[in-house]
Amino acid sequence: MITPNFNIDELKFDEKGLIPAIVVDAVSREVLTLAYMSRESLEISLEKELTCFFSRSRGKLWLKGETSGNFQHIVSITADCDKDALTVVVEPDGPACHLGTKSCFTAALGESEERHDFTLDSLMTLIAGRKTEEKEGSYTTYLFKKGLDKILKKVGEECTEVIIAAKANDRAETIYEISDLVYHLMVLMIEQDISLADIHRELASRHVIDHKVKQEKMTGQ
Numbered sequence: 001m002i003t004p005n006f007n008i009d010e011l012k013f014d015e016k017g018l019i020p021a022i023v024v025d026a027v028s029r030e031v032l033t034l035a036y037m038s039r040e041s042l043e044i045s046l047e048k049e050l051t052c053f054f055s056r057s058r059g060k061l062w063l064k065g066e067t068s069g070n071f072q073h074i075v076s077i078t079a080d081c082d083k084d085a086l087t088v089v090v091e092p093d094g095p096a097c098h099l100g101t102k103s104c105f106t107a108a109l110g111e112s113e114e115r116h117d118f119t120l121d122s123l124m125t126l127i128a129g130r131k132t133e134e135k136e137g138s139y140t141t142y143l144f145k146k147g148l149d150k151i152l153k154k155v156g157e158e159c160t161e162v163i164i165a166a167k168a169n170d171r172a173e174t175i176y177e178i179s180d181l182v183y184h185l186m187v188l189m190i191e192q193d194i195s196l197a198d199i200h201r202e203l204a205s206r207h208v209i210d211h212k213v214k215q216e217k218m219t220g221q
Contacts, residue, residue, distance in 0.1 A: 127186055
């Protein structure tokens with residue numbers, strides 16, 4: 001159960017008793033959907049640590065995943081400055097959209113020619129695609145064709161390059177080499193069937209352990 005940090009009575013529900021909830025993926029930080037919560041559905045969400053919404057079209061409560069199995073496990077719920085909207089960070093079991101897509105937001109209206117949307121999640125998808133659908137002339141496809149030993153060799157080389165750049169206190173070069181290392185690590189992850197979510201969960205578990213250790217030290221345990 002999630003204990004709220006403030007009284008729910010402080011939230012500003014609209015005239016229909018609803019408050020908008022923006023659902024965000026905990027790993028990719030991608031917006032998954034926009035739904036609405038009533039006080040009751042919010043209380044259920046806090047109790048079960050699963051998103052529960054109020055369906056405006058059906059006029060009833062809706063526990064996400066109850067029929068599809070695509071539950072959304074709540075990491076955190078945050079209210080905005082006016083306390084009339086919520087952001088719900090989740091770890092989803094499957095697609096958020098009833099159409100089967102990860103996010104409900106898929107109909108792009110336009111994109112800047114100068115600024116480009118980029119996420120590690122999208123890069124992982126691109127890298128995975130170079131393995132399943134080989135592309136002539138692709139360096140990524142080349143690495144997958146050469147196999148694990150070649151990938152590991154490149155990871156080792158990039159680690160060394162990062163050390164050299166950092167030792168020289170060359171910030172720009174260090175950023176460049178770290179980027180190379182991250183890319184090759186992602187190729188290794190795809191080769192070993194490791195996802196960003198796997199890494200996220202591992203790091204999150206260490207954060208919990210570290211937090212508990214700090215708490216124990218503070219209480220003298």
